[in-house]
Amino acid sequence: MANFSWRRASLPVLAVLCLYAPAWLGGSASVYSAAVLIAILAVMSYGLDVIVSDLGEVSLGHTVFFAVGAYATALLSTRAGMGSWATLGASIVLALVFATVIGFVTLRLREFVFSLVTYAVSVVAVTLAANWDFLGGSDGVRGVPSLDLSLPGLALTARSDQELWPYAFALLVITIYLVDRFRHSRLGAAAMMVHLNPRLATITGIDPARVRLQVFLFSAPISAAAGWLYAYQRAYVSADILEAYFLILMLTAVVLVGRRQLLGPLVTVALVLTQEKFFSLGGYVDKIVLGSVLVLVLAFFPQGLAGLARLPSRPSRARASRPPAATTLENLK
Amino acid sequence: MVNLIQQLINGIVLGHAYALVAIGWTLLLGVARLVNFGHGQMYMLGAFISWWAVSDLGLPYWAAVPLAMAAGALFGLAMQRIMLRATFEQNLVSIMIMTLGFGYVLQGVAALVFGSTGQILDTPLSQRDIEIGDLWLTWQDAAIVVAAIVVFAALKWVLDGTRIGRLVRMVAEDPKLAQLAGIDVRRVYYGVFAFEGAAVAFAAGMIAPRTPILTSMGFEEVIMTFVVVVFGGIGSIAGSYVAGVGLGIFAALFGALVSPAYTSAAAFLVLIAVLVLRPGGLSAGAAKGVH
Numbered sequence A: 001m002a003n004f005s006w007r008r009a010s011l012p013v014l015a016v017l018c019l020y021a022p023a024w025l026g027g028s029a030s031v032y033s034a035a036v037l038i039a040i041l042a043v044m045s046y047g048l049d050v051i052v053s054d055l056g057e058v059s060l061g062h063t064v065f066f067a068v069g070a071y072a073t074a075l076l077s078t079r080a081g082m083g084s085w086a087t088l089g090a091s092i093v094l095a096l097v098f099a100t101v102i103g104f105v106t107l108r109l110r111e112f113v114f115s116l117v118t119y120a121v122s123v124v125a126v127t128l129a130a131n132w133d134f135l136g137g138s139d140g141v142r143g144v145p146s147l148d149l150s151l152p153g154l155a156l157t158a159r160s161d162q163e164l165w166p167y168a169f170a171l172l173v174i175t176i177y178l179v180d181r182f183r184h185s186r187l188g189a190a191a192m193m194v195h196l197n198p199r200l201a202t203i204t205g206i207d208p209a210r211v212r213l214q215v216f217l218f219s220a221p222i223s224a225a226a227g228w229l230y231a232y233q234r235a236y237v238s239a240d241i242l243e244a245y246f247l248i249l250m251l252t253a254v255v256l257v258g259r260r261q262l263l264g265p266l267v268t269v270a271l272v273l274t275q276e277k278f279f280s281l282g283g284y285v286d287k288i289v290l291g292s293v294l295v296l297v298l299a300f301f302p303q304g305l306a307g308l309a310r311l312p313s314r315p316s317r318a319r320a321s322r323p324p325a326a327t328t329l330e331n332l333k
Numbered sequence B: 001m002v003n004l005i006q007q008l009i010n011g012i013v014l015g016h017a018y019a020l021v022a023i024g025w026t027l028l029l030g031v032a033r034l035v036n037f038g039h040g041q042m043y044m045l046g047a048f049i050s051w052w053a054v055s056d057l058g059l060p061y062w063a064a065v066p067l068a069m070a071a072g073a074l075f076g077l078a079m080q081r082i083m084l085r086a087t088f089e090q091n092l093v094s095i096m097i098m099t100l101g102f103g104y105v106l107q108g109v110a111a112l113v114f115g116s117t118g119q120i121l122d123t124p125l126s127q128r129d130i131e132i133g134d135l136w137l138t139w140q141d142a143a144i145v146v147a148a149i150v151v152f153a154a155l156k157w158v159l160d161g162t163r164i165g166r167l168v169r170m171v172a173e174d175p176k177l178a179q180l181a182g183i184d185v186r187r188v189y190y191g192v193f194a195f196e197g198a199a200v201a202f203a204a205g206m207i208a209p210r211t212p213i214l215t216s217m218g219f220e221e222v223i224m225t226f227v228v229v230v231f232g233g234i235g236s237i238a239g240s241y242v243a244g245v246g247l248g249i250f251a252a253l254f255g256a257l258v259s260p261a262y263t264s265a266a267a268f269l270v271l272i273a274v275l276v277l278r279p280g281g282l283s284a285g286a287a288k289g290v291h
Helices: A004-024 A029-055 A062-079 A084-105 A111-131 A161-183 A186-196 A198-203 A208-234 A244-255 A264-278 A283-300 A305-313 B002-032 B039-055 B061-088 B092-114 B139-161 B163-173 B175-180 B185-210 B219-231 B237-257 B260-277 B279-288
Strands: B129-132 B135-138
Touching: A004 A029, A004 A161, A029 A062, A029 A161, A029 A186, A029 A208, A029 A244, A029 A264, A062 A084, A062 A111, A062 A208, A062 A244, A084 A111, A084 A208, A084 B260, A111 B092, A111 B219, A111 B260, A161 A186, A161 A208, A186 A198, A186 A208, A198 A208, A244 A264, A244 A283, A244 B092, A264 A283, A283 B061, A283 B092, B002 B039, B002 B135, B002 B139, B002 B163, B002 B185, B002 B219, B002 B237, B039 B061, B039 B092, B039 B185, B039 B219, B061 B092, B061 B185, B129 B139, B135 B139, B139 B163, B139 B185, B139 B237, B163 B175, B163 B185, B175 B185, B219 B237, B219 B260, B237 B260
Parallel strands: none
Antiparallel strands: B129 B135
16 A cells, blocks of 8 residues: 555644644634543544454443443542542553453354343443442432642643543544554454454464454453543543443444544544534434434445445455455354 | 242243244344344334324224334334345344444434333233232233244244245255245345334234333343343244243342342343353354254
């Protein structure tokens, strides 16, 4: 790919443009609030992106990691008075624990059985969050303090969305960098091989179960870190953090632009949130719009919208329209 | 002792309800090797259409349920039309995500049309009790048990003993070969999805009178369906029936003895245990198809 390095070189420029975008868009409180939310939900989606795009499995339980980060942050900051660095660490550690358990249990499960179990995990998590008093029950956890990442001699606090934006943006940039590094790493290559040709992977000496678990452990803290910041932005956490909305948004973010498109999840989340925050048609209609976009893209542009742009250059249309993650029950073994 | 027997009766009713809700999925997975994560929301839609037909259209209950079934079948057909390409490619990843999307759209549409308040569907049967000594159940409960048995028996008979059943089994065995043999595979796929939509709407029409109807419901139904389908051996009609009844008795006893709020969580833990103990059994079940 000739334009690849050119594309990479333009990323820092794009990053600077994005950092100042909310200010140029008027800098009102609602613009900053939307920008912070876009960054947080994009980070959340990148966690799922590596599972779906690189590993080729659909985890429907990633909202649980997002919720783990948010709940850990809310509980530890309100009940134990922990600072923001400590809650970040705790979110990541807890996400790793959860990912290890879920990963081990689902290690041998493939495709829809894997998805079914991860989906069940998220449904059970909703039941727990809404009923268990330790997690605040149906009231949730209120009174999360504002973000304070101050280091000795350096005050780093954020009391409003405008002040929160640089931190949210930094988290987004770090996440995109990590996902990019992952895709150029040995683990990333191994994941693709396990996904596209499990037999070849085994012959080459790759242990598919091990790779799956490692990718899972890489992805969970990303979604959890998004939950961590989300708790600080909203200042309260309740069971609605496990709503289907977040799952549907994540899935749309992964498929709309196309699998393994580095900026795909960010672009999608930005588009969806812009529609919901500034061109909303009412909550219920927004739901219908988001769900329909997800269905129609997969039905008619299975390669994502990026595949649309590449279509004419491909020799055969039939080939081009084949989704990259096409797998069947037959190749289970 | 009386309490235990009462819980057993509740469990048997609940179990037939689970089995009835799961029957569409069983056929879907067994025949077409398809999945439908919008199943719970289709159940919700069936319940709301039954309620709406009775309360707003003034239809009698026995006419409202077929109306809901027709709507469910139509929705199933529309889903299958949109997912046709992914179906022929057997692209389960896409189908899973698309059916989740359909479920989400349905939730939005239902909230828009029916509002977000809970509704109660009263039927002529649900207000009359059967009492035997200290034990009781409603006529609606009895009707659920009878309906589940009839539907399962009928489906088993159609699949094993008729020409349509033979076609469907051929498609389940090998869709490409079936196509070569001149079977219109597309029509079988459409039929299976229409059956899934109608079956879950029928189940909703029968079972929804037991609980308040909300646009947010469907999650518990879908979890229980997963458990029934996986436990019963994927695609097995008789297996699903047994698994459904077993799960119902488990849920009733767990709800009575431990905690009703965590029943679906407990059922799910059982599912996990089964999956971990016999991970290979599932794909083997799928490969065998309908039986």
